[in-house]
Amino acid sequence: MKRLPPLPALHTFLVTAQCCNFTHAAQQLHITQGAVSRQIAGLEQHLGYALFQRQARGLSLTREGQDWLPRVRQIFVLIDEGVQQVGERGSTLQLKAPTCVMRWLLPRLMEWQALRPDVPVELTTTVQHGVDFRRENFAAAVVYGSVPNHGLQVRKLFDEQLTPVCAPSLLAGPLPLVEMQDLSRHLLLHPSRDEHDWQSWLRAAGVELAAPGRRQHFETLDMAMAMASQGTGVAIGDWSLIGDDLRGGRLCMPFGLKVRTGKAYYLVCPPGAMAPGLVELLDWLETSAATG
Known part of the structure; x- marks a missing residue:
């Protein structure tokens, strides 16, 4: 099996073939013109045929050089893609x-x-x-x-679509949620201290609780949902975010109204x-x- 040509020499051939000038190739490769000439001569000796025709006004590719150029270009494209993909895989x-x-x-x-x-x-x-x-x-x-x-x-x-949610056990308890006014008999769980979510939903529903019930505030939506799933009270949450809890039966919607907030x-x-x-x-x- 014949030994493969050295990769640096192939890269030098690719750059030189693109500009057909030893001086310009040397500038791009940051090596001397003599080093470019020696690498091309060594590659031609390795292959057994000329890649360039040396002319007074520069270089031109031989037939063999023209056949080699797209193949060498493809080699370096594949190497570049491999470097990027393997690097991304590990990052x-x-x-x-x-x-x-x-x-x-x-x-x-x-x-x-x-x-x-x-x-x-x-x-x-x-x-x-x-x-x-x-x-x-x-x-x-x-x-x-x-x-x-x-x-x-x-x-x-x-x-964002706001809707009240609670544990299924709360619906079957002594204080069922049938009408929206029934919310006044339950602990309302707020996922924030400003109570904005509950206020927005009640306003959109056209409901003003006759006797506002007890309230509990939480720092995050996750904490409010966790308490609601235990049957502690009724929380207000984003329907899209709690879809897994609804499908899994950990939470349920006592009312069908979902209010879009514009966010x-x-x-x-x-x-x-x-x-x-x-x-x-x-x-x-x-x-x-x-x-x-």
Whole structure:
């Protein structure tokens, strides 16, 4: 089996063939013109035929050189693709998300890691609803609020839709939830201290509780949902975020009304090219949101 030609010499041939000038090739390769000439001569000696015709005004490819050029170009394209793909496979995608979206996001990231262990994701949670890619080194983020701008790449996951939820056992208890006014007889669980979510839903429902019931505030949606699932009271939550709890029977909706707030959850990335692994992850999350 004949020994393969050296890779540096093939690279020198590729650069020289593209400009057909030893001096220009030397400038691009940051070596001397003599070194370029010697590498080409050595490659021709190894192959047993000439690759260039030396002329007074420069170089031209021989027939063999013309046959070699697309093959050598393909070799270096494959090497470049391999370097990028293998490097991406070993790198971890840094993702940021607010704590309020964890009930939806975390199970899906665990499913993604089972499907694609070669594209690991490291998740950073925060109480903040936004991201500043100029100061924060994340590949992507989930943000909550109005449509993001500032030149970001944006994909919409889902709209916020508020609805009361409780444990199924609460419906079968001594104080059933039949009418919306029945809420006044139950502990209302607030996922924030400003009580804005409950107020927005009651206003949209056209309900003013005759005797406002007891209230309990929590720092996060997850804590409010956990207490609601234990039958402690009735929480207000985003229907999209608690879909898994509803399908699993841990929570139920005593009333069918879902109120859109005008806010939504978005996937955002900084402007510019994205790694293929990140594109696949964002596509997968977007599809998961669309299919519920």
